[in-house]
Amino acid sequence: MYDIETRQRALALVDQGRSLSSVSKETGISRYALRSWQTRIEPRARPASACCRCGPVPRPPDDPAAYAYLLGLYLGDGCVSRQPSGTYALRIACANAWPGLITACRNAMKGVRPENSVCVVQKAGCVSVAGTSRHWACLFPQHGPGKKHEREINLEPWQQQIVNTHPWAFVRGLVHSDGCRITNWATRPVRGRPKRYEYPRYFFTNKSADIRRLYTDALDRLGVSWKQANAWNVSVARKASVALMDAHIGPKY
Incomplete structure (x- = not known):
């Protein structure tokens, strides 16, 4: 919480015609805060919000x-x-x-x-x-x-328990961030002539070996077949596994 004097000084800079970005860089105050102060300068009283993790008895998030x-x-x-x-x-x-x-x-x-x-x-x-x-x-x-x-990325036991209970939600988040569903194509000879055929495929790309491991561990628990396409890419291409991914994830929209 910033006091009223700090807010007034910051808004005085804005009133000089300065942009919110430049005032934010100079004062360290976020543009979001500066924008909100333009309509209401006095601090709002905020009720104390309990944290599920740092309370006396840590628990998982409510959702x-x-x-x-x-x-x-x-x-x-x-x-x-x-x-x-x-x-x-x-x-x-x-x-x-x-x-x-x-x-x-x-x-x-x-x-x-x-x-x-x-x-x-x-x-x-x-x-x-x-x-x-x-x-x-x-x-x-x-x-x-x-x-x-x-840096090393590992889940805490309480996080791993959530991932084990809601693996599709976790995989969906990973695919929605660093993954995609594409249509691949290839050719093969049929009666002496090349024939093109297409098939859907999921890719997940991340430089972190730890994060790729978390992804593939979840796929293993879900029965989804995968392979390491290259150093940073994990591919899901088998028909049954793609159908399973489609049922729970699908293309981004």
């Missing part, structure tokens, strides 16, 4: 399926960063081409932390679905400095 999906999105295209106010921001990058994914991401974030607001910030070619809370670090202990593929 474990939403959490499993959000965990998959976070491991793919998400980050948790500490804010100057002491809170944490969870940001998930989503392509503009998939409005359904953006909506699903927002719903999952609200399902996990219904007490906190969620905003969508437009960027070049994508949006950042973001929410601020003091407890994102509790819910995503994998956060840390640097890129995820440059």
Whole structure:
């Protein structure tokens, strides 16, 4: 929470004609906060919100399926960063081409932390679905400095239990972030002539060996056949396994 004097000083810079981005860079205050202060400057009283993880008796999130999906999105295209106010921001990058994914991401974030607001910030070619809370670090202990593929990524026992209970939600989040469903084609000789045939295929691409392992472990539990296509890619191409993925995931939308 910022005091009224801090808010007034920041808005005075905006009143000089400065952009929200430049004032944000100078003061360390988010553009979202600056924008909200333009309509209401006095601090709002916020009720204390309990955290399922840092309370006296840690427990799973109230919506474990939403959490499993959000965990998959976070491991793919998400980050948790500490804010100057002491809170944490969870940001998930989503392509503009998939409005359904953006909506699903927002719903999952609200399902996990219904007490906190969620905003969508437009960027070049994508949006950042973001929410601020003091407890994102509790819910995503994998956060840390640097890129995820440059550090060890393992699930806590309580996270693994959620993934084991809701594996399809977890796999859906991973595929929606770093995966795709495509139509492959190949040729083979038929009566001496090349014939083209097409078949659907799922790819999951991530530089982190740990995250790829979490993905393939979940596929193994679900009975989905997969193979390592190359250093960073996991492929699902067998007809029965693709049908199983289609039934629970399908193309992005």
